[in-house]
Amino acid sequence: MFKYLNHVVISKFVMAITGIILILFITGHALGNLQIFLGKEALNKYAAFLQGLGEFLWIERIGLLVAALLHIITSIYLKLYNYNARPDKYVVKRYIKAKLNSRTMIWTGLMIAAFVIYHLLHFTVGSIQPENYKYKEIYTQNAYSVEYNANATSLSSQDNDNDANIGVNKILYERHDVYKMVVLGFKNPYISIFYIVAVILLGFHISHAVQSFFQTLGWNSPKYFTWIEKLSVAYGYFIAIAFLIVPLSILLGIIGSNV
Amino acid sequence: MKVKLHIWRQNGPNDKGKMVDYNLDNVSSDMSFLEMLDILNEDLILKGEEPVVFEHDCREGICGSCGLVINGKPHGPESGTTTCQLHMRKFKDGDDIFVEPFRSKAFSIVKDLMVDRSAYDRIQQSGGFISANVGSAPDANAIPIAKNIADLAMDAAACIGCGACAAACPNGSAMLFVAAKSSQLNLLPQGQPEKNKRVRAMINQMEKEGFGGCSNYYECEAACPKNISVRFIAKMNRDYFVAVVKEGTKV
């Protein structure tokens, strides 16, 4: 399957195609995150919707994983290959056109990859701050009423607490309290700053990536290309800002101060 | 004016090589860069030292022989200019000038600043032609070619095969050269019958020669003395994509 690595240009195609898949995902992710500004209900509903996708969620996850792995493996292979293609370095070297973002793709990429692992452990698996991960919103029903418990952590504890009540609580609906998890997580300034740095790197990475995608796949008409280059940079800014605005707002107390 | 030269000296492909310093007085600002090196070499010969070997010939920016990395830039500080057409008026009195050979894995150093660029020839030999025997050509006006296409082909054809693109590329990649050469022919109606084979063969040979891949740094375009655009790389990528889908990678 990795035979394509013997062809540098095909490897570039793989980079471009997997890259654009990841960019599309990231764009959706960023837009989804912004729902935090619409309030807890909107965000948690969205999160629940995603989690309710079932096998589709897993298809998406596997797809993204494959894309990410191909992107990373190919990039590392290309980097080593390209490094070897210029074994003797210049004593003096000045770059004219190669911008910092293009020259640091591998490094920003690897840092982003490391961050993504952290991020998944943090908010998807929940092993970084398990105390924040456990919160759930639960609607329960007993003989008298439908109750909403916004600060539930698990059903069993709920059960125990409610043992004295009359009747048996039946869980009507339960969803992960993503809002609370996120807010509590980002109230930690170290974590917030770490995220902010990471998404700036991501934006930086993307500012080269978008136009690179067009160039690699050959959609580079002189009429549009200057616009594509501008779009690429704008897109990098957009992604970085869309992501960092969430921890920044929490840190500044603009949102989530009531949690 | 006076200049302080730091020049890469290397006796042969297997020698280690090092920077050697030379001071040169009485440089005229009207001199070309190579004429300045001529003066250095004349001095060295009179002193009984071996002159600095560098490749050059036409000295009017078209043969593609010359090519030095001057102060970290292939062909020096002036854009769109070959080393031979660079003039000393672009430097200041007392400047330090670093002169190195073109570097890429596929360009081995012959001596001092002279490198072996035969890899470019082999890439061309792999498919950079239209198979048209003498005698078989129809009238030149039999196939009209839109002016914009002819002009674009000419933009690509302006490549002088100097190697600055590979020297400038952090990956030592020859993509701009291969793109210019394949695009010139792939753009024209005459080049259509061999279009797919050409681009596959040339890219295949480029890989075999040990050139790196493209990371879209666009450093090649900036260094190209003929200002060849990286859009030709995009075109080649597109051609290659289609060719590989249709015919696979085996040449």
Place this chain on the structure above:
Amino acid sequence: MKLDGKVPSGPIEKRWSKYIADLKPVNPANKRKFKVIVIGTGLAGGAAAATLAELGYNVHAFTYHDSPRRAHSIAAQGGINAAKNYQNDADSVWRLFYDTVKGGDFRSRESNVYRLAEVSANIIDQSVSQGVPFAREYGGYLANRSFGGALVSRTFYARGQTGQQLLLGVYSALNRQISLGKVTMHNRKEMLDVVIVDGRAVGVVVRDLLTGKMESHYGDAVVLATGGYANTYFLSTNAQHCNVTATYRAYKKGAFFANPCFTQIHPTCIPVSGEHQSKLTLMSESLRNDGRIWVPKATNDKRNPNDIPESERDYYLERMYPSYGNLAPRDISSRAAKRVCDEGRGVNATGNAVYLDFSDAIQRLGQQVIADRYGNLFEMYERITGVDPYNNPMMIYPALHYTMGGLWVDYNLMSNIEGLFVLGEANFSDHGANRLGASALMQGLSDGYFVLPNTINSYFGKGKPQTISTDHPEFKKSEVEANERINKLIAINGKETPTHFHRRLGKIMWDHVGMARNEQGLKLAIEKIRELREEFWQNLKIVGTASNINPVIEKANRVADFMEFAELLAYDALERDESCGAHFREEHQTEEGEAKRNDADFSFVSAWEYKGIGERPDMHKEELNFEFIHLAERSYK
């Protein structure tokens, strides 16, 4: 010895086709058994090597460059003539033929020139089919421009890089044959001798420039396409490595050198800026289509050109040659420039320059049109001089550019030595005493693509020549001599560099054998050349060894040949006691200072036979008969 041009008879329009019809071609199955050595891979050599390989011959091609693509043909800017009559301006093969013979001042062989004009159209077809991106009109058809010495628009061009594009076409054809294994390419190998056995050229000795090793190569035929000898003058528009060694050493082996004094000065070069100058840069003559040439009317006028009012400018070409104006042929406009500079009206710090002004054209057509036509030339000018030619007139001055003379060849392009063919600028055949603009590319490609691949049959048709082993004593002798010569150069161990001597030789040549020549100056030149040659062999300094790449040795070896060849050139100029074309003898001029031909006594090709260093060579004459074109005074008024 009677020189036989082997020109076919009959009506001139039928000669070439009849010649081809009468050829006895080699059986296709046998062609691969014929090994052809081609020295030089420019337009002529590269085209010949590729075409012979297409036909099935076993070709070995040699260049001293790292790649065939670097040959100096690449530097031709303006264009290539062809009698296509695409412009419907009454062009024809006949008119191109007539213009070329007239432009050459009636010192070329009619049949050769007619053939050249005839195949010119095929060259364009061939080049287009190879993907040469000639300029086109919006309708998609080929564009033309006009050029000096012609009243029709028949020049095809690819921006200002026509030579490059044609050479890349040749190079691609050559590459194809290399990839097919039909051409064996020998890069970085310089020919130092032709080996002759029993009066037949059987191969060459070449020096590997990387290792210094001499190699012998056998060939059933040897083709020299090694360009011209303008670098005899040190400063010329030729590339740094262009040299006379290959043709001169063939001459020393008995090949006749024809018309060496026909050296062309190009009128539109960038003037010399100082002693350090290593070469002169030409700007395409096509600039004269839209640029107007002038000098101030007053002598020693040091004003900024933009401050000199119209009434105080002398557009001397338009004044002297009203019908051709700024498009007067090269020799005429060069000498006119020299004349106005000699009058003290030259410009630039040196006083050796005239203005080439585009302000009228820019006003008439707009800067964009001018930029489209000449953009790269304007850029080049600005790069070299630091002056912006859109807003200031360019300065130009004539420089040595092309040499019409070369090894003598017959109609088959074979020299007087059996099996030794000479193509392109290296031969003498088509341009007479002066070459018209955009005709060099035409001749190189015509020789390489169309003429030699046919005429070589005249030699091979007699059967496969007997193979001579490279162990033959003649090969060994040539190798030893070539080595000894280099060792001798190294052993001098004097005090001056090869370039130093070259520069001094150039000065002698430019001063006395340059644009205007006279008996006294030529005799003086011969004396000075001999003295300089003697000094060269006593005071040359070379460093490094011969067993590694060593540009000093390469240069010294070439300069040594220039030192001998220069004398031959001067002899020819002295002997040709008339003015014709580019050869201007001050003793023979009209009252207006135009060249005055002497057809009664000098309507011949002078072919020189080597008699030893410092010895007077023997001159053989090939009489030129003009059966079809009436000899007339060459007037461009």
